[in-house]
Amino acid sequence: MTEASFNRFRTFIEGNLGIKMPPSKMIMLETRLGKRLRALRLDDYEQYCDYVFSDEGFAQEIQQLIDVVTTNETDFFRESHHFDLMTSRVLPSLVQENGIKNLNVWSVAASTGQESYTLAMVIEEFARAKAIPLEYKILGTDISEKVLKIATTGIYTLHQASKIPDSLKRRYCMKSKNPEQKTLRMTPEIRQKVLFRQLNLMDDSYPIRKQYHIVFCRNVFIYFDRPTQKQVLQRIYSHIAPGGYLFMGHSENIGSVDLALRSISTAAYRKEE
Template identity: 35%
Template sequence: MNDASAAPQSREFTWTAADFNRIKDLIYRHAGISLHEGKQAMVYSRISRRLRDTGHRSFADYIKWLETQGDADEWQAFVNALTTNLTSFFRENHHFEELARMVREAPPGHEWKIWCSAASTGEEPYSIAITLADALGLSGRFQIWASDIDTKVLATAAQGVYKLEGLKNLSQAQLQKYFLKGKGDNAGLARVRPELQRHIEFFSLNLIEDNWSLRETFDVVFCRNVMIYFDHATQRQVLTRMHRLIKPGGMLFVGHAENFSDLKSQFVLRGKTIYEKV
């Protein structure tokens, strides 16, 4: 039974199939995210918070207000609410092992430029930076551009403070070299050292918009576990634009559930979820 109005009686707000479909359309148009019916409970929970924060008593009223009077900040809050940010340090570690191999085998003095297109709370771009610093030293020639559509998680990433329990995938040598452990009220936390952080530029970017602020070409692009939220047409659009920003022979690293074998004119599979630009 797919009628969203058949909702638990304990719900604070009335929730209908029409509400879900309108939100589904809005997030697709603004962020390219394609929601299926199984996401109704998630959408209700997350957008309910926006109703409370803006003082609306129904989804219909909130959506109408958002479309007619909502400012840029509220549109950003709406998008932030519906983005998923599951990440960890050195997640899908084979990508970082391959990146380290590429760096070791590159000509001396090469300046590495890498784009992390879904930076989330920062674990991925910092893992990239640690991989490069391990190979080239903290003063090595590398720069990482780290973007995300969600401004809230980007603020966390730029701050670079994490719970020690979230750093369990780092070696003790990496923890000591690249982090400062907190003391007193900050015990149990660690901050990324400025010497590592200076190699990363964090910025907001919506992958489905045309006005990408990037003017570089990259040796490697990380676009992991992003395309699973896009439909096929949006995937092709985004990947075609990424293809233009990757250097000849450069690599695209994608998530474990993503496969782009139908884009053979642009990318060829070179390893486990690793594609080379054609």
């Protein structure tokens, strides 16, 4: 890829997605865009660059570009300490101490949905153990259409689902009727609690009306530079209910911001009442 093409991609990716694209990522970008070159039968990155930034190409191809440049790694019960904290501290404080009967939960960079469905299972288990009726809705958002499509199906390979404990699999997952198909699907009861929508964290404001009691914003800030992290955090913060909780990835933090967020555990915060 020529430096000129790289810089055009870089300007778009950093400016519109917030994802850092230093020159050291050129090879990674080439590898990922290679799939699109082959799909479109183009000879080189320069042709792809001209196409994607033309009027027609932008309309046809930009979502595919976004899908390949985002890193969507995720898992069920990833960084499981946060889910333990949900059961031991967050849910008791919101539901039992504050009497909230209708929880709003937001998975900010939901990827293929494993985080959202883990949250659903953890909330279900909590309500079951305490024998309390508990309503909740989980919103999963991401910029990539491709991952959101997978998330919406709630279908995972057995390998992808290997971190779900067997007892929860029995309660919240259905095996495929076709034994050749090594997949399972989240039950309709769980799927109907979770809604997936496209949202770009770089947008000036988010089309969200609710205030969220629990916000998972994990493993996306690592791709942003500091100024972007600050702006995105301010916007997310405005959608956290007073007394609500924010979770970041274990290698992320809120940095030095003037927000009413108190650290309660590793990469976990509570917004002051």
